[in-house]
Amino acid sequence: MQHMLQPASATSRSRTALIFVLPLMFLVIGLALRFIAFRVAQPEADPTGFIQSMCRWDCGWYVKMAQTGYDPFPIPSRINAGNWAFFPFYPLLVGAIRLVLPFPTIVTASIVSLLTTYAAAVVAWPLFERNLRAFTLYAAYLLSGPFAFYFTSFFTEPMFVLTMTVVFVMLKRSNYLGAGLATVLLSATRIVGVFATLSLIVQAALDHRTSTGSWRGLIGAFLKRPNLLLAIFIAPLGLFAYMAFLNFYIGDGLAFQHTQRAWGRPFGNPIFFVWQGLTAWPNTGFWPTSSQWLAGAAVLGFVLTLVLAWRRQWAQALFAFVSLTLPLFAGLASVIRFTAAMVPITVLAAQLLASRRWLFALSLLGIIALGYVIPLAWLGNNVALV
Known part of the structure; x- marks a missing residue:
């Protein structure tokens, strides 16, 4: 019997090692791909400027937040768009770490982001x-x-992905308090994170239905579980704490929303924005416009969300749907970034693409190839990637 168990144990150890080694290998490969793209896009640039060159658009705001915190009101010598739109957890975490590391802020932030994303990949294994x-x-x-x-x-994406991953891993294990604590951090990282509270409630209800075979007694069962009630109560505290801070600091607890007017964001029907983007045909040639890429990302996100619902992964589908829909009320800006960081649909996409060996091989090659091509567009200030 002992002899029969040895191969399984060795296989288990090898698999565990791969869970840690594979992301580390891709971390190194990714750095190499982006550095090559940087040298091709900016051949005259100093190689030491690589990390700074990847810091574009919102990244500059996060650097300033990590160094000086939030803007007061009125903003001295600045445009009227305050940095209150950016949620606090990740930039302030980097700001605290930079105080003990002897590096420029962007270098510290890049190190923390690499480690955070590596952790997000490892933690995702149970999914x-x-x-x-x-x-x-x-x-x-x-x-x-x-x-x-x-x-x-x-960007906040590393922490957003990590905390979202922890939420759904905890829910998979019916660890509601763990999911609630992770949602606190998620809701302090980005506004849509608070909607993981709904996923927590939905998953708890589904677990009750699975264990009892009925929806009867659901409310009573909830009331008899102090850990579940505590999880639901604390989950949105990240958002509420930020609102309380804004109210105290500048007198407007909803400044993260009100400042959108200064950013020139529209407000309207998401369906209209997506349709408008899809029909924004190029003036010449056949290459899609930035608006079409953004609208296409939104459509792809919703299609994958429907697949989650078809698979009855209701908690994940609900979070993905709300988190993709809410930003669309302000137009298509940053939709690619929001979709790319949506853990339920990116995990699902990886599962679908791994369903056949040949598809897995092509997908892996495509991911690596695009890991070089798309950074070239990023370094070229392609507005679809903002």
Whole structure:
């Protein structure tokens, strides 16, 4: 019997090692791909400027937040768009770490982002049901893929992905208090994170239905579980704490929403914005416009959300749907970034693409190839990637 168990034990140890080694390998590959793209896009630039070159658009705001915190009101010598639109957890965490490391802020932030995204890939393993091929694609996507510059520079995406992953891993294990604590951080990272509270409630209800075979007694069962009630109560505290801070600091607890007017964001029907984007045909040639790329990303996100619902992964589908829909009320800006960081649909995409060996191989090659091509567009200030 002992002899029969040895191969399984060795296989288990090898698989565990791969869970840690594969993301590390893709972390190194991703750095190499982006550095090559940097040298090709900016051949005259000093190689030491690589990390700074990847810091574009919102990254500059996060750097300033990590150094000086939030803007007062009125903003001295600044445009009227305050940085209150950016949620506090990740930039302030980097700001605290930079106080003990002897590096420029962007270097510290990039190191923290790399480690955070690496952790997000490792922590995601339980979501893949021992599917090593799908996990490989996912790790490659996060650390070497076309949008890895979001996850490895100074954006909130690394922490957003990590905390979201922890939420759904905890829910998978019916650890509601763990999911609630992770949602606190998620809701302090980005406004849509608070809607993971709904996913927590939905998953708890589904677990009750599975264990009892009925919806009867659901409310009573909830009331008899102090850990579940506590989880639901604390989950939105990240958002509420930020609102309380804004109210105290500048007198407007909803400044993160009100400042959108200064950013020139529209407000309207998401369906209209998506349709308008899809029909924004190029004036010449056949290459899609930036608006079409953004609208296409939104459509792809919703299609994958429908697949989650078809698979009865209701908690994940609900969070993905709300988190993709809410930003669309302000137009198509940043939709690619929001879709690229939506864990339920990116995990699902990796599972679908790993369903056949040939598809897995092509997908892995495509991820690596795009991990070089898309950073070229990023370095070229392609507005679709903002």
